Amino acid sequence: MATPWWSVCRRWSTNCTSPSLIETLWHFNCRAVSYSAAHLGQTSRSSRPGNEVQPSSSAQTIPNTLTCTSFLFRHKSRLLYSRPQSCCCRKIHSDAKPKDPFTLAQRDLTSLYDDIKKELFVSKELKSLCDYYFDGKGKAIRPMIVVLMARALNIHSNRAGDLLPGQRAIAMISEMIHTASLVHDDVIDGSDKRRGKRTINEVWGERKAILAGDFILSAASMALARIGNNTVVKVLSQVIEDLVRGEFMQLGSKENENERFKHYLEKTFKKTASLIANSCKAVSILVNSDPEVHEIAFQYGKNVGIAFQLVDDVLDFTSGASQMGKPTAADLKLGLATGPVLFACQQFPELHAMIMRRFSSKGDVDRAWQYVLQSDGVQQTTYLAQRYCQEAIRQLSMLRPSAERDALIRLTEMVLTRDK
Template identity: 40%
Template sequence: MTPATSLFSPVEDDLDLLTENLKNLIGARHPILYAAAEHLFGARGKRVRPAIVLLVSKATIPGHELTPRHRRLAEITEMIHTASLVHDDVVDESDLRRGVPTVHSSFGNRIAVLAGDFLFAQSSWYLANLDNLEVVKLLSQVIMDLAEGEIQQGLNRFSTNLSIEAYLEKSYYKTASLLANSSKAAAVLSDVSPSLTEALYGYGRHIGLAFQIVDDILDFTGSTEELGKPAGSDLKDGNLTAPVLYALEEKPSLEVLIEREFAQPGDLEQAIAFVRSSQGIERSRALAKQHSKSAIACLEELPPSASRQVLVKLADYVLSRLY
């Protein structure tokens, strides 16, 4: 499997610069927030979201030279994503993310909430300074969508009548909206045609959904070491994902275990076994593949370039994580 980081070679130097800039944007005025920022914006993680923004930017700019506004958009995108992770980890009471201690486990809940708020506020300020009302609207929508997704997930815990459509809607709010709207924003800053702008929104939307579905499959097929958290963590928390929803259609006993919230010893292990022995994982793979193909189709109008080639390969990479 090709690692995502090697795919991003056309923007590797730009991503390194982005990481340094993110630490500097927080500034040394707040020592604890700066320590939290260093913890968050270290070299770990794939930086997929800002990489996509930079790739879309390069692919839509004549001469493929990034402008300061495109660079700042990529930084804002990563700030919004990181702020949402900090708050998610507080809500989910997660001690680890990708095997590394979360901000709230290292600095406490109070600092984690403030750090997330600070990052959202900083991203909004830098967003306003781009002086492009359409881009402000697009990224402001993302912040609303992230909150909407978290609320939907909270309200639907252990809900066995959740539909695949509702799952995809929640996945759009929580994951794909940022990729879709930041890709569109990059196209807006490049001043490309409305049809290409919408196509790049579609690329971000479909690749975001494919990413989320694959993550949800790996929750059942990956190891604790790979995931940085125990397998079946989402199911344990009552977050029913595509593999579970499909499995429920053929395993009535699974519904009983979920509805009693795994109250009895062995319930969770039995539920995971039901999912693994069903067609749920295979059907979820097919769903992820469908969105990956749709993402590639959205790039047809984009002129050939090294960056466009990487965007296509990235859609294949999403699926390759399963094998």
């Protein structure tokens, strides 16, 4: 299932010695842009699996790599935005800006938290633990993507945009699965703050926190079963397995540099992107029987999800403590080497030993932090996130135009420019 981006990784691990790694990415970026530009004029959808990487020969024959790169440099935020516009200009008036995705999704999400709380059918103290994070203060980014994707897919499939009941349920379930995993993650990481409030484990203790997470998961699983579609159940059960496997991957680190990058991206897919990708796929299954459409939905979710996490990893280095609602460099303190560190390691091999000992020696966190800021690890991770967003847009462009589709395109830009 995760093959497509695997092949990206494999390409790195075979082609890339340190200096050429980011170059390969640039090649890839350029290729993706030129490919989709050429592709957009065509009427038939690509039959090739979504982000199957082109044969490397095609990447190497892309002319004028340098121009392309500098273009990326100078217009990195405009690039993503202008291209989709140009692709839809025939359908949308040039002055019609895509709507803000949050605004557009709002009508389908007004009762989200109330609906979730109704699913958490339990009394007394356990109820307050389960409801704790469904206080309406979360961004609910997953349900937002799910409802926009569902409407875009419904229109693509010649229906009215309105959500099917099952699609609405999937939006809710995605947030429940996400929250259940947060509750467990906070115990695993020993976190005491989340979203500016004390964590469940901090207030009620670890044992109850774990049980609350388990309860939310069981309620999500019941809601999922009630949709009554076996394929949908399988697709979302996969998410639960991916979340755990991703968490396990975080325990270990790889000695070899390329292995490490592959490991990091696979972990990122499992821990973050799988939920978004498979939720998108699940809503597509309910409205359309075409596997290619399922794949588009999946690929959009996967690429946006990975980009989202890459940006998150960047923000861990660049954002102040107050903005993220958690102390910065939290990942380093947990012993985790994320994108910026892995890139920085190419410039500062001294980081290698620190990564291997999970920044456990005194002063490691501060030194690693300095190295990362001195390197271009942050920029390179950001470029990588852009690459994933471009791929997400390319996938989505295969759907029939709709306000929701364009909002999802706009969302990729917001993912990249967010600062918290």
